[in-house]
Amino acid sequence: MLNRFPLWKNLMVIFMIAIGALYALPNIYGEDPAVQISGTRGQQASETTLSEVQSLLTSNNLQPKSILLENGSILARFNNTNDQLLAKDKIAEKLGNQYSTALNLAPSTPAWLSSIGGNPMKWGLDLRGGVRFLMEIDMNTALGKRQEQLQDSLRGELRKEKIQYSAVKNGENFSTLLTITKPEQLFDAKQLIRKQHPNLNINEVADNTLALALSDKALIEARDHAIEQNLSILRKRVEELGVAEAVIQRQGAERIVVELPGIQDTARAKELLGATATLEFRMVNTNVSPEALARGIVPSDTEIQLDRTGRPVALYRKAVLGGEHITNATSGLDHNTSTPQVSVSLDSEGGEIMANTTRQNLKKPMATLYVEYKDNGKKDENGKPILEKNAEVINVATIQGRFGSQFQITGIDSPAEAQNLSVLLRSGALIAPIQIVEERTVGPSLGAQNVEQGLTAGLWGLVIVIFFCLVFYKLFGLIASLALCANMILVVGLMSLLPGVTLTMPGIAGIILSVGMSVDANVLIFERIKEEMRNGRPIQQAIHEGYNGAWSSIFDANLTTILTSIVLYAVGTGPVKGFAITLALGVAISMFTAITGTRMLVNWIYGGKRVEKLSI
Incomplete structure (x- = not known):
């Protein structure tokens, strides 16, 4: 029978739209300004810490929206950013260095929705606010x-x-x-x-x-290797900041762009991303006499480095082990001396190297060298700052026995330094030093204005398209409008579900453009139905031929648009990629809603009936 869908096809369409609506739902709830408190010395926040924070907030007339202790970390949500910023300062002042207090934006999605993987769509820097760094590799x-x-x-x-x-x-x-x-x-x-x-x-x-x-x-390969290694390490460092939707990509021959949407602690982000510190483990050359060391006379395979007291130490130039072999590092306290230390874990190759070295050099001293590159205030002929290598011997310890992939580093000044060093070692040592040559901050208020303007433009576009459909196609126009709304729900739901997809202002433009292109498919179908009716076809046959005959044209037109979006995504940068993703998703989904979805509704209304006149 013409224009009748089997039950399974009707249920499929309803199920798809229901799933899209379910995963689009978290975007209604938004995010809360929050303060996150976590331990810095390996310990976890406890009920006692929670009580302290609650008492502190009450004494300062700060009423949190909620405050929870989960997985050793406290998350306090607030109603506005003013309370959030004041609370952060008060908590940091009260708890001191024992805890890390960071600003955060926490999704207010209900627990039942989060439990099935429902999360709000990730917003880009221009919508959410945050910071953008342009970094140059030395x-x-x-x-x-x-x-x-x-x-x-x-x-x-x-x-x-x-x-x-x-x-x-x-x-x-x-x-x-x-x-x-x-x-x-x-x-x-x-x-x-x-x-x-x-x-x-x-x-x-x-x-x-x-x-x-x-x-x-080889020179080109060396440059590319330095860029790719630094990109990988910067991604790990961004993970330490807790920014999941960050944009980290190469720009030109020697530059990297890092965008951190929603980040509010820009000083911490700048410190961690731009840090160039690493560790090297070197054997001490005990053959150099104190007199020769004092005069600076050492063999060609040895160099002199100073420890923190200014005492010279003769180290072999070749490092036993570098920071690239470190897989994990945690800060804490030495149980015997109660001084700060960093516990280090090495990969299998690094563990084997360390085991062989310590076995062959029992009772010999080995030094831990802290290396960092800093701006010395001078510039080269191109106007770029010159980074100067600064090295300092943290400690010199005599190898008492063979050890492998796990050991401790002592001789660190403060718990804060131990924590920072552990973060840097976990994320890896930069292959080449980088410097931040440009920093742009987008405030939350500007991001909110962009969202408001984008939503207003999208709403007006939707209203105009619906008005056009209703005037020109009457009941069929209403059906097309319902399919258009379903299309937008599915786009939002799919973008919320897909990992790595971020909504930006160009992305909003892509969604609005796909609105018009979605209706374009229905226009082709409806005009084809009218043409079949003018040619004397029965109404049921005209509907059938209208949908079947317009399919090839719709598919060709949408396929070329999707191919163009793929090219834009392949060769474009962040904003262009955002536009390409939303446009491709919107057009692809429109082929489902504008053809299968509208035909289901038309079949419900007209299918299997004797129809004398269509409202089209």
Whole structure:
């Protein structure tokens, strides 16, 4: 029978729209300004801490919307940001360094909805407010570190092959100058370097002296490697801040954009993201006498670093282990001395290296070197700040026994420093130092204004389209309008459900554009029905031919739009990607609501009946 859906198809359409409405529901509830309190020394917040916070808020006439203790952390919700900011200051002053007090925005979604995965749609920086950093990687430092590693490798390889050299030093443009002592060994040195380092260009610049420089391809790979590694580490650091919908992406050859929607503690974000600190574990060269150390006379494989008291320590240049092997780090107190410490866990490779090193160097001293790059106030010829390497020996400990993937670092000044160091070690050491060259803050009020204007534009667009449909297509126009509302509900529900999808102002523009394109499919169907009726077809046959005949045109038009959106997403940046996602989702869903959804309603009204006239 024409224009009748089987029961399963009707139930499918109703089920799909109901699921979309269910997962779009959390967006109605919004978010509450909140203060989150958690321990900084490995301990957790307790009922006693909760009572202290409640008493403090009451004494300052601050009435929280709710305050809960969950998983060792306290979350206090407030009715407005003024109460939130005042509460944060008072709590931080009361609890001191024992607890970390951070500003937060907590979804007010009911527990039953959260339990089935219902969460509000993630908002971008322009809607929610937050901070945007433009960060530049110091490639000179990255290439300099690579140059040092190459020189250390060359010394070891040449000694192993018994090729005598008199100098390994820096050349221009991060090249390395290698001087061979015996001319007859020059050819052997070249062969060894070509075998071990095929990405190096080798040139003879003087008698028995080779200039070694990275090839153009290797240089590009080194830059890309530094960018990708830093991107990965910055993502881990953002996770430490608790920002799930952050945007972290590459911009140009040496820059990274970080957008943190909803973040309110911008100083903490800036400190953590821009930090360049890491640890190196190095053996102490005990063969250097105190007199030679005082005069600064050390072998070429050794350098002098100062500890916190200013005492010089002779360390081998080659690190036993770097921060890249650290998988976890937690701050706490040493049970014996009650001083701050950081407990470190290494990956399997790092654990094996540490086990072998400690086994081979029993009763010998090993130092923990804290390395950080800071702006020294000077600028290069391009006007960029010059970062200067600052290193400090945290502690020197004698290896008393073999240990592997877990150990403790002591000699740290304060619990706050221990906590900050543990966060940096957990997230990883930056391959190359980065500096924040631009910072933009979008206030919550400006974000709220963008939301209001976007919703107003969307509402007016919806009203105008519905008015057009009702005037031109009457009852069929009402059916198209209902399908249009269902389309918007499904788009919001799907964007709330999909991980990694963020709504921005361009995204709102994409949704509004998809509203018009959704009705466009119904216009094609309705005009085709009218044409079939003018050609003398029976009403039921006209409806059937209208939907079937317009399908190919609708599919072709929407497919080209979706393909365009895919291209925009592939080549675009943040705002363009947001527009592409919402447009593609809106158009794809419209093929379901504008064709299957409206036909279900038309079938309910007209299907299987003797109809003399259509309201179209």
